[in-house]
Amino acid sequence: MKTNPIKLFSRIFYFGLMLLLAVSSCKKEGDGQLRPDExxxxxxxxxxxxxxxxxxxxxxxxxxxxxxxxxxxxxxxxxxxxxxxxxxxxxxxxxxxxxxxxxxxxxxxxxxxxxxxxxxxxxxxxxxxxxxxxxxxxxxxxxxxxxxxxxxxxxxxxxxxxxxxxxxxxxxxxxxxxxxxxxxxxxxxxxxxxxxxxxxxxxxxxxxxxxxxxxxxxxxxxxxxxxxxxxIKVVGSNVLTPQTWGKSDVPFYLMDATSIYADLIISPGARYIFGPAGRILVKETGSLNAIGTDVDSIYFSGAQSISGYWDCILFLSNNPFNEFKYVSINHGGGYWYWNASIYLQDAFFKISYSTIANSQRWGIYRNGVYQFIDGGFNNFFSNGTGAIGP
Structure with missing residues (x-):
């Protein structure tokens, strides 16, 4: 029995068309995502x-x-x-x-x-x-x-x-x-x-x-x-706007001089380590307020545990916002001119519940017309020249 060529071609075409439609239906339209069969x-x-x-x-x-x-x-x-x-x-x-x-x-x-x-x-x-x-x-x-x-x-x-x-x-x-x-x-x-x-x-x-x-x-x-x-490595620059420095899971390494021209707040638990000749300068228009807690102190110390490894925190501001509480300060006092870990020049400063230790020179030095408030419960030890001068 002979097969009609026209019928055979029609059947093949129909089968191919159905197969193409079946494959196409496997694709989900409209989501733009690539499918395995694309x-x-x-x-x-x-x-x-x-x-x-x-x-x-x-x-x-x-x-x-x-x-x-x-x-x-x-x-x-x-x-x-x-x-x-x-x-x-x-x-x-x-x-x-x-x-x-x-x-x-x-x-x-x-x-x-x-x-x-x-x-x-x-x-x-x-x-x-x-x-x-x-x-x-x-x-x-x-x-x-x-x-x-x-x-x-x-x-x-x-x-x-x-x-x-x-x-x-x-x-x-x-x-x-x-x-x-x-x-x-x-x-x-x-x-x-x-x-x-x-x-x-x-x-x-x-x-x-x-x-x-x-x-x-x-x-x-x-x-x-x-x-x-x-x-976190910190290159010294100017702080020109009021701001808060928070804490991190690692210390901030202050390489050189940071100058503060606005109100700066240090959060409880913050840690700062200083490089050689590192210093913080609180300018006349600025203030520095570091208030820790009894369980979350603030730390300023040398990158190495060497007396005088870094310079100082210098206050030139008479702003009553300048206050340290529950703060630990170690290994400063390395600069001969500002001869202390904390140096006051015509400045206001209050400190309580804090420790200043291992300064190469004074723990705190006061100069000019200053207002210094010792809020009590402070601890000074191993400071080369003495605790508070003059």
Missing amino acids: EEPPDEEVLSGTISEDKTLYNRFSDPNQLDYRVPSSVTIAAELTIMPGVRIEMGPAAKMTVTSQGRLRVMGTPDSNIVITGKQHNPGYWDYIMIHSFDSVNEIKYTVIEDGGGNPNVEGTLILNSTSMVNMHNTKIQKSERNGMVVINPDSRLVNFQNNEIRESGYAPLVINSSQVSSIAESNVFSNQNVYNY
């Missing part, structure tokens, strides 16, 4: 040169461990770059990402879909840095993991705020930097909503900031995990 892009996209028009980076693959984008050398962002949840970016050797003063960076991960910026090889310092130059409230980094950077010896960090810049950063992890985790170079730069971040496994310190940015560091951040130097 064709994926053949390769990750390369980012290089200058991005001069607004651009959005999407999660291009269903596999969360597959690269979406690659930066083999360097990319400059001179427009708005938005990175969507789940994106994975691989940085090549010595690669850099630079946001110019006209650029904006939005790294918008979510709790369930972090963004990952990682090295092609998982070695500290494999790539260089992300550097932000723009002072724009749009700059934001959230729910992001940044790792394996910090390879450039000139800027010494994985995430850098340079020029006068700004970033809103929260719920982000910086890890395995060869040098510092994050560096804020300019004292006029701003850290906004800087909370719930973790900077860990840094070859140097987790964070380098200026005195003017200490108040931006929320207690919810974590800096104490496996950094070579478990402290």
